[in-house]
Amino acid sequence: MAPACTRPGRLKRRAEFLRVAAKGRKVPVHGLVLQALARDDGDPVRLGFTVTKKVGNAVIRNRTRRRLKEAARLVLRENPALGADLVLIGRDATRGRTFSVLMDDVARALDKAGVRRATG
Numbered sequence: 001m002a003p004a005c006t007r008p009g010r011l012k013r014r015a016e017f018l019r020v021a022a023k024g025r026k027v028p029v030h031g032l033v034l035q036a037l038a039r040d041d042g043d044p045v046r047l048g049f050t051v052t053k054k055v056g057n058a059v060i061r062n063r064t065r066r067r068l069k070e071a072a073r074l075v076l077r078e079n080p081a082l083g084a085d086l087v088l089i090g091r092d093a094t095r096g097r098t099f100s101v102l103m104d105d106v107a108r109a110l111d112k113a114g115v116r117r118a119t120g
Contacts, residue, residue, distance in 0.1 A: 008076055011048030011085060020048070020087045027113045031097040032068060033089040034109035038116075045081045045115070047072060051090035064090040067102060075106045081115045 011017060024037030049068050051061040068088050088109075094102065110117075 008044050008072075008081075009046040011046050011087065016046075016085065017048050017050065017087055020085050024085070024087075025113050027109045029105045029109045029112070031094050031102050031105035032091055032109065034106075034113055035087040035089070036110075036113035036115055037085045039083045039085060042082050045076065045083070046085045047076075048085070048087040049090070050087065051094075055090060055092050055095070060095065061090070064095045067099065068094060068106075071099065071103045071106045075103055075110070079107075079117050081110060081117050084113075084115050086110075086113075086115070 011020070020035045020037045024035045027034045027036065047069075049065050049072075051064045051068075053061070055061050055064055068090050072086075072088060088106070097105065
């Protein structure tokens with residue numbers, strides 16, 4: 001299977017985020033909160049990222065979001081996940097975490113949520 005086939009999609013509409021929040025499983029870890037909703041298909045995961053205004057101003061929120069996106073990209077590149085919609089929510093602690101620890105937080109949250117991983 002080509003790597004492009006396992007590239008995660010994106011959640012973009014508010015309704016998609018609300019559906020994951022309402023019906024999905026919530027997994028808090030120190031650096032972030034993961035909301036996961038299983039789908040009945042074998043397609044790659046779709047990701048959404050959000051950071052609330054409690055974290056800081058727009059510059060800080062955007063930096064926090066970029067760190068989450070990159071951590072998720074690296075974790076899912078090594079071990080792709082299938083059949084789920086995921087929302088990663090940045091916390092104030094997200095920006096203070098070292099990047100390797102943040103990647104561990106993402107991997108641990110995926111495992112705790114029971115997100116199905118691709119075999120290969």
